[in-house]
Amino acid sequence: MPLSPRTPALSALYDNPLFRSDVRVEAHDHVARELTDHVLRWKPGAPDVAMFKGELNRVKIYALRYGAEVEISARPFEDFSLVHTSLGAGAEIESDGHRLWVAEGRTAVLAPKERIRLRWSPGNQQMIVRVPHTLLHEAAGREGVDHVDLAPGVLLPRELEPQWDLIAHSLLNVLSCSRDSAVHANWVDHLERSLALFLLLHQPVGTATQPLPPQLASVPGQGEGIAAGRGMRQMDAVMAYIESHLCAPVALEDLARAAGVSFRTLNAVCHRHHGISPMELLRNIRLDAVRTRLLLDPGASITETALALGFGHLGRFAAYYAARFNELPSDTQKRRT
Numbered sequence: 001m002p003l004s005p006r007t008p009a010l011s012a013l014y015d016n017p018l019f020r021s022d023v024r025v026e027a028h029d030h031v032a033r034e035l036t037d038h039v040l041r042w043k044p045g046a047p048d049v050a051m052f053k054g055e056l057n058r059v060k061i062y063a064l065r066y067g068a069e070v071e072i073s074a075r076p077f078e079d080f081s082l083v084h085t086s087l088g089a090g091a092e093i094e095s096d097g098h099r100l101w102v103a104e105g106r107t108a109v110l111a112p113k114e115r116i117r118l119r120w121s122p123g124n125q126q127m128i129v130r131v132p133h134t135l136l137h138e139a140a141g142r143e144g145v146d147h148v149d150l151a152p153g154v155l156l157p158r159e160l161e162p163q164w165d166l167i168a169h170s171l172l173n174v175l176s177c178s179r180d181s182a183v184h185a186n187w188v189d190h191l192e193r194s195l196a197l198f199l200l201l202h203q204p205v206g207t208a209t210q211p212l213p214p215q216l217a218s219v220p221g222q223g224e225g226i227a228a229g230r231g232m233r234q235m236d237a238v239m240a241y242i243e244s245h246l247c248a249p250v251a252l253e254d255l256a257r258a259a260g261v262s263f264r265t266l267n268a269v270c271h272r273h274h275g276i277s278p279m280e281l282l283r284n285i286r287l288d289a290v291r292t293r294l295l296l297d298p299g300a301s302i303t304e305t306a307l308a309l310g311f312g313h314l315g316r317f318a319a320y321y322a323a324r325f326n327e328l329p330s331d332t333q334k335r336r337t
Contacts (some may be wrong), residue, residue, distance in 0.1 A: 043069035095153030
């Protein structure tokens with residue numbers, strides 16, 4: 001079941017509120033203590049801040065809303081990475097220059113090394129999973145290493161969302177279980193390691209990251225799994241390239257080069273994972289970015305937004321948009337006015 005503000009498993013978080021406030025300074029101080037120091041700029045809307053927290057063995061899970069539109073700027077995270085799921089509305093994130101549009105229901109993995117900026121739309125609510133780097137080191141068999149080479153910002157591909165939803169539901173469900181047993185502690189440890197392995201396994205191709213631990217390379221009968229994993233990593237590379245070049249010209253040759261495969265192989269892999277061609281995938285991702293921008297900023301120019309995101313023919317853009325979302329761009333903007 002995709003995560004949303006009404007997901008039953010989130011009740012374990014909602015039962016443990018850290019604070020509720022409509023005072024801007026108080027809200028900033030609470031969030032900074034839990035995550036990282038940051039600059040918080042308030043945009044239109046009345047503050048209606050609430051933060052909820054669940055703690056496992058090493059992983060911490062938060063639900064957070066601001067009520068109003070906000071822009072957050074922060075330094076790199078010192079010893080953790082975040083898995084950031086938009087439960088309601090959407091968010092625009094820039095991590096070390098990588099721009100992501102995290103629409104409602106989508107998930108991003110964030111590990112900035114220089115800076116990060118987040119813009120949350122009014123009514124936005126996020127589930128944030130704080131993953132310590134010590135857990136990632138341990139899962140990768142590299143205890144004692146003082147840094148983690150995850151990509152600065154990656155939007156989780158749609159085909160991986162069911163796996164992430166399963167992991168997230170499992171983590172949330174154990175929050176409500178009794179902690180008074182060794183079985184519970186072992187189960188939580190297993191789930192946390194599964195989360196770490198999931199993040200390590202699905203880094204984009206080309207990211208300098210930890211080698212995969214032996215348990216991921218020694219599963220009996222893994223030949224088919226390796227082939228599937230290779231195709232997934234090729235698609236991850238394509239998705240990462242698209243997400244970081246949304247506002248730049250992109251040709252089929254660029255996508256094939258990013259994946260390290262031929263045009264024919266890229267087309268086959270893309271059809272296997274998405275059911276469409278690589279250029280159709282590029283177009284759909286750009287359409288999603290346009291829609292997120294229009295929802296985030298109802299005053300944005302539709303023409304300028306379409307042109308900025310690679311749609312040079314406005315008539316075709318309108319037709320593509322209507323076919324994908326069953327509404328015109330102007331109808332999308334009316335949702336926020």
